[in-house]
Amino acid sequence: MRKRDLLLISAALFLALALAGHLFLKNAIATGAWGLSFRQEGTAPIGPASARELARFDGAYLGDTTKKVLYLTFDAGYENGCTGKILDILQKHKVPAAFFLVGNYMETNPDLVRRMVSEGHIVGNHTMHHPDMSKIADEAAFRKELEDLEALYTQITGQALPKYYRPPQGVYSQKNLEMAQKLGYRTVFWSLAYVDWNNNSQPTADYAFSKLLPRTHNGAVILLHSTSQTNGEILDELLTKWKAQGYSFAPISELFAQPT
Numbered sequence: 001m002r003k004r005d006l007l008l009i010s011a012a013l014f015l016a017l018a019l020a021g022h023l024f025l026k027n028a029i030a031t032g033a034w035g036l037s038f039r040q041e042g043t044a045p046i047g048p049a050s051a052r053e054l055a056r057f058d059g060a061y062l063g064d065t066t067k068k069v070l071y072l073t074f075d076a077g078y079e080n081g082c083t084g085k086i087l088d089i090l091q092k093h094k095v096p097a098a099f100f101l102v103g104n105y106m107e108t109n110p111d112l113v114r115r116m117v118s119e120g121h122i123v124g125n126h127t128m129h130h131p132d133m134s135k136i137a138d139e140a141a142f143r144k145e146l147e148d149l150e151a152l153y154t155q156i157t158g159q160a161l162p163k164y165y166r167p168p169q170g171v172y173s174q175k176n177l178e179m180a181q182k183l184g185y186r187t188v189f190w191s192l193a194y195v196d197w198n199n200n201s202q203p204t205a206d207y208a209f210s211k212l213l214p215r216t217h218n219g220a221v222i223l224l225h226s227t228s229q230t231n232g233e234i235l236d237e238l239l240t241k242w243k244a245q246g247y248s249f250a251p252i253s254e255l256f257a258q259p260t
Contacts, residue, residue, distance in 0.1 A: 029053055029177065031134050034061070034170030034189050041214045045191055054187070057177035060255045061189035063219030068247045070216070071255060073098040073190065074226040075166065077130055079109045080199065082232035087112075091119055093239045096251040098188070099226065100126040100166040103149055110156045117157050122251055124164035124188065125149050134173040142179045164188050164252060186256055190223035192216060197225045205234045213241060221255065 029049045036045040047061050054060055063071055074097060076083065090097055099116050101123055106113055116123055127133065128148040136142045146165065153161040165185040167176060172187070180187050194211040196203060208230055224231050
């Protein structure tokens with residue numbers, strides 16, 4: 001082969017590798033905390049990763065925006081005396097929810113976990129110890145955080161834990177998404193939330209309604225904390241208001257049964 005041909009082939013390979021690297025970087029999901037940008041009331045916000053990008057790793061933060069359907073989820077690292085009331089209200093309204101729990105919650109509240117399951121709610125994996133998972137690069141350590149919680153759930157309920165994962169504090173990396181996917185998990189972020197987690201500064205009911213209702217949108221994945229006294233107090237009225245706006249509720253399993 002002539003020297004000129006070799007140079008042309010080398011140049012073509014270099015360009016191909018450069019292009020592949022550019023596309024990889026362009027499509028990569030950056031490490032960070034999940035956040036939202038609301039551009040217009042009543043419409044879905046923009047997340048740091050798009051629905052299409054997350055779908056590559058079996059992740060989602062938003063449902064079908066053509067349908068007036070909401071997906072209600074709760075995060076809980078511990079029990080604060082509100083969950084029983086929340087479950088009563090969900091039962092009253094016949095609304096399915098997902099509860100993302102950590103190991104401490106399951107260990108100290110097995111009866112509530114069993115009640116969630118018996119009343120048809122999904123219990124998801126919020127990890128055993130609630131660490132910053134984006135700092136865990138070792139697959140064995142990542143797997144242990146999820147599998148230890150799976151084992152605890154099975155011990156309490158006699159069932160296998162549904163494979164839905166929410167990163168603690170919403171902190172994630174593409175590597176984490178890949179590892180969760182490899183373990184058969186679907187990662188669930190959210191498209192609607194408010195600052196309800198600070199028990200030393202609980203919002204008023206009026207404040208909660210002012211943040212949640214105007215931002216409610218088709219396909220919203222709603223994150224509330226079941227530790228919040230405010231949420232326990234407003235949930236009945238909140239569900240009534242959402243239903244009056246024409247919304248229905250679906251389990252998070254339906255997030256992954258639709259085209260992206």
